[in-house]
Amino acid sequence: MTILIEQSDHFGAEVEAKTEPINERELVLDGGFLITQTNSFGHMFRAYNDAESERHEGVENFYRKNHTYQSIDFVKKMREEYAKLNRVEMSIWECCELLNEVVDESDPDLDEPQIEHLLQTAEAIRRDYPDEDWLHLTGLIHDLGKVLNLPSFGGLPQWAVVGDIFPVGCRFDESIVHHKYFKENPDYNNPAYNTKYGIYSERCGLNNVMMSWGHDDYMYLVAKENDTTLPSAALFIIRYHSFYALHKEGAYKHLMNDEDFENLKWLHIFNKYDLYSKSKIRIDVERVRPYYLSLIEKYFPAKLKW
Template sequence: MYVKLWNSDGDNVQVKKMRDEYKKLDKLEMSIWECCELLNEVVDDSDPDLDEPQIEHLLQTAEAIRKDYPDEDWLHLTALIHDLGKVLLLPRFGELPQWAVVGDTHPLGCAFDESIVHHKYFKENSDMNNLDYQTKNGIYKEGCGLENVMISWGHDDYMYLVAKENGTTLPQAGLFIIRYHSFYPLHRSGAYKHLMNDEDIENLKWLQIFNKYDLYSKSKVRVDVEKVKPYYLSLIKKKSSDGENSFVKRSCSLKICLILSVPVNDQECINRPAAEDNVKILSVPHSKLLILLYK
């Protein structure tokens, strides 16, 4: 059902609205690991291969990549954080419906490729009424680069926006993986390659490597979280220029945290006690956020 809803309702107007809302940068601070732990509360209904909490998937993917690519620590960290945008499913982060957060993604502004899952439901999408969107290139030029292509909204594009808006120093391949790991029409079916530029072609090689682990590292065998946690904490700390991992610091000194945009009630925030020791509200306008910086 969520696929039908997204294919029928996920048009250009909806995606632009979501992007504008969730790239606002009002601040709530939380460490990367604490955000990973929030995923204990998340189950992705679109994933038939995993009914465990999402933190298990993050760690299984990261650990499998770490084993085969021990020197690519940026890839270990990318694997750890690639699905953190799924916290949008949780009540404290807006409780968006599954169809607006998970599942496959695809471009908007050009013809919907038949490789997109449940393609038949696009007949109900308002973009089908715009003739400019019905050609292979649509509103884009061939080779324009995927950076210039509007992608359907979901946890991928959200985390990409978070990282990009906050000056992440993850390599471009890491950002590419975060943004397009659910873009199966591209990396599984080869659709939309005509929109790619040379940098996309190089980054796609890393995405296809990552995708094998994202799909096939899933297991009922639980990761020993306490055993692997020190490595990932040290990795996060290593990537911070001041060697700090704690988010409870002066705003100007923060190097690593995650930003998640969420509409909240102002009075609720004002009245809210220091909630958890690991949360510090810096400002209370209309959204909560966590910022992701990779130094």
């Protein structure tokens, strides 16, 4: 069955899905981006409980550590340390090339170097939305924060770099993947942190909510503090693209303000390409490099502090 995702007349509105009996292994997104319904290992995307997947055991062990150690005290410590942006000065493209050294242990759908995923995402968006160059660039840079795993950036363990993110300082929603492992988290039984709102208030805005530490928040910090001219929707995507409990399951909306809801529309569009573009098909880096260098020059300074 082919799934066609149709957009309404004004861009950014809610999308409507319909089905047509064509091919059960294909998926068509907005502008004709054709992909399979299964990942590069032959399993469904984000199948975290599929014991037959060759990535299953490693991914589950990752989330056991992630959910145990991502406490509010840990997040505060990481934010304070990495807000200094004193690790290195380099360009966006130099950072892209560094990701050749990183493979995401939390991802059940991909075991390729991360630069492959960045280009697959960006090029899929570019085909469907040729006039939204800021969104192309967002696809390229959204995972650059994964350099935190490298020694020159502190060599953080993968549980502190990748994986789905979630708020700390309030109850861990049951929709979060492998929720059972939160029982070992020091915040789980803390009455200050284990209620619906915890330390927050209704519609306080996600900008006022502390998320588990990782590449999302770090790359948001790098972009913001280096005075990028990307629009607010791009920064929202960078910061919350791994917040699957929100944009897939609809959790934590009680903490969102009006601006968050507007930006969430863009994140829903982006997420389809971030998730479903993953494949073993390689992008010709030298062919697309000049285009992305031009976008980097448009939206970022030549060198950034990391």
